[in-house]
Amino acid sequence: MTKYYSFTFLLFLVFTNAFAQNKYTLSGELRDSSSGETLIGALVKVLETNKAVSTNTYGYFALNLPAGKYTVAISYLGFQSRNIKINLDKNVSLNLKLAPKSTIGKEIVIKGEREDKNVRSTEMSRVELSGEKVKQLPVVFGEPDILKAITLLPGIKSGGEGGTGFYVRGGGPDQNLILMDEAVVYNPSHLFGFLSVFNTDAVKNLEVIKGGMPANYGGRLSSILSVNMREGNNQKFEYSGGAGLIASRFCAEGPMKKNKSSFLIAFRRTYIDILAQPFLPKTAQGNAYYFYDLNLKMNWQLGKKDKLYLSGYFGRDILDFQSPINKNVNLNFGWGNATATLRWNHVFKPKLFSNTSFIYNRYDLFNDFKFGSNGFNVRSGLNDWNIKSDFTWYAADKHLVKFGMNYIFHTFTPGIASGAIGSINIDQEISKQYAHEFAIYALDEWQISQRWALNAGLRAVAFNRVGPYEQPEFDSDNQKTGVVKKYGINESMAFYPRLEPRLNVNYLISDESSIKASYTLTYQFIHLATTSGAQFPVDLWVPSSALVKPQEAQQVAIGYFRNFRNNRYEASAETYYKKMLNQIEFKPFSQLFFNANLEKEMVFGQGEAYGLELFLKKKVGRLNGWIGYTWSRAYRQFDQLNQGQAYFFRYDRTHDMSLVISYTFNKKWTGTFVFVYGTGNAVTLPVARYPYRIGYDAITNEPKFTFIDLYDKINSFRLPDYHRADISLTYMHKKTSKWESAWNFSIYNIYNRANPYFIYFYPDLDKLEVKAYMVYLFPILPSVAWNFKF
């Protein structure tokens, strides 16, 4: 505990430092002049003092300066810089608009970044992408996907061919906090993991924090993926959309009151169900699969100090299945997320900005099964009520203080089954689980000197698992004994208070290079119950309890950051070490769904990950893009698995490389090339087999039996290496004042690499041999998509 007290004392010193001089505050908001969208992370720099600040998530900034005349330079990649002269003899508020640069010509840029953030910010292990950039990347099925796009960044690995799951620095898929306008998205995928729930038409930008997590974030061990939705054009009405091979999108946006309020509504739906019908046999005509999602956002400027945002998401995957061999058997299976976020920005004083959010999010799964006059349905899922208040205090010219609180009420629904089989009514429910999660935090971004900067923070969290809850008791054979332990309303079942210190340090070597280091301690109180590497709709989230301790991770990272040629190129080399405790795995063949004794299926252990990440990015010019390389190792160790010996984590990938190059040929044509390479995933393969369940078929006069596989060491084999190259070409039609459209032609896997999806074995009884076959999912796969805007 000594380290916590020391850290708290340090923070106290920082916060109580007497900042006050006779200074004034320059504050304001930055927006895109063409759409009215706020600009996140733009640089506001006072040339005379060299002091600078970035705009926050809402485009707001503030600087404390002595009275005087100043030139304020405002810059943002992809936008025309502006220099504003001000006379600071009182608090000054600037609400400025930046005009986008022409996308054709010398200054082709990746939009949406502060130019020297890579070097000057204390933040490290952090990457950003704009929705616009994601759309330029080659795609499968003509559908741009941000979760696939982020796996092209160093330190973030994809789960494998086609999937949207991602793995950060040796962490599992449930250790990533995925936020859409601050609302948690528990299952980020459609189509069983092949596409993500994020409609790029509605996405403004995204940020991934894979280490050095500041104190205002928490709840997951490995990373934060924060996706910000666009606000909608507050200048004019615009309609955009597109059609790919499997889905179409439409987005409408416009001002409700010019410059004051705007809306955005975006809809996407697949037409796999319609396209597949002609190819289905008559007996399967009743079968259909589709997904859709709806994004909605509105915002209102309620005066000079207040702004209100309302955003929401609703998405569903639906599978209707009628058995081709028994038309009395029907399955209606669906799942999806719903989120709603109400945010209130308030400027108390120019120095004190706040955002308060009320958030509701839900993930649910339904499964209606009918056979003849019988039928039952099963429901499961979880929902959160979440209130969050964040304050940014531009305390002094060297201090930017953030503090706030977050309270979440979790409700987990492991399973409700109802229906009737014959004359027997089924009405069963696994007791719902409730938990309170509370956090307060404070951090200080302290510019200690010209060279040294520090971001120190402390997050205090508490998780309280509470009743009402009925815990049935089970015997050693996993059979109910009939004894049920009952917990009353709000009765504490397990309480975990924890402190999470966070520290980021930046030493500026020169204007173009710096060394950064970070330390974080994080806890995670809710866990995904899955036996597979991918996330599935039936996977359940479970809360910590007396038996299931919170997951814990400590991470240290150190890196060298260097920009070249006036910030046109940026490079970094980061190395990290992460130790994880209370990691969860499930026993082989565990029953995860509708299991009241799920905790007894769990085993607990630890994990370790380390690696080196190299990154080089060219941000401007006709030719731009990046190359990233990661060398890493990730292990797990469980006393009850693998004879207690450490083994490679499923997504341990020694080498991982990605290359993304975009080139603008002329006003009409743009091309993007992507190459990825990764060491094959670690897999467990059978080492032996044995015959079992023997019999004699008296009709064929042949013995009958089944071979059962026997496994030994976990993840001791490697799938073949993964690599592929993709290319896309975008053709822009001549733009008119009212209409613009573009065709995107993509070829996925241009050299037709057979990348492993899974391996299976087939015993050839005639030839007396067992053969291994590798199934690969996507051969060379061309696709086309059409996008429009008017």
Add this chain to the structure above:
Amino acid sequence: MKNLLIPILFLITFFSCEKEISITVPPSAMQYVVEASINSRFPLLNYVFISTTIDYFKPDLSLNGVKNAEVYITPGIIIGLDTFYNLANRIRLYSVDTIAKIIPALDSILGPFSGVYMNPVQLTGNSSTAYKLDISIGNGTTIITAKTFIPKVIPIDSFEYFIEPKNGSDSLGKSFVKFWFYDGPERNNYRLAVNVSPDSILYGWGACKSYRTFDDEVLNNGKIPYTFFRPFNQGDTLNLYLSHIGRKEYLFWQSFGKADNNGGPFATPGTVSSNINGAIGSFTGYAVDYKQIIMK
């Protein structure tokens, strides 16, 4: 999870390809495997099959049975909470090789089943009785033991079938079958084996067409319906073997079913649970009820 297989298979069917690859798997340590069963109705289904594990890519797809073992099954006497096994009551099971020598006509049938031990003349199982299995291999260098219990028989109460007319014609087609049994208030575990054959005699549990292991967690204490989703053909003779089994045996066959269907992209490597000491496998006591349905 099975619900997900349909669309996933759809995707894989539409887009996936496969190719043969070469994988090197090191030799593994040999382990003994025992499949032992005793039941209350069919003496031919009382047998013990002893085999060994086989290196995965070894070109040997035989049963790999173990000969020359000494195999005994002893019925137990339950007194209070204890079960006593009297050596005087033990029954020796003989290798099918020995039986084939005595009855040469069976040689062609029993030939492939080296490693199977049985004694249909002396060994009959009884309900509510415990049994102990003792195996000695290599003159006692390997000792394998196991225990099981045959619970009381839970009979199939009734059944019905409905033959669906073929589309637009008067001819008959698929047969949909349902049966009922009475499950008591206690916790019960079941294993259902189904065979489609005019022959009512079952030569080993592996001869059946399908299997299901289930318990009464959801449907308990009442007249329980069992509906076959998959229809049979008109004219089929359906042989139903509904066995009431113990919990450990249930856990074994449940994990066995998962191991048997474990494949594809989301396969979970796992080892089946075992109630045998010194080997992999199960000694299962089946309280069997049998019903034959001819769907005319």
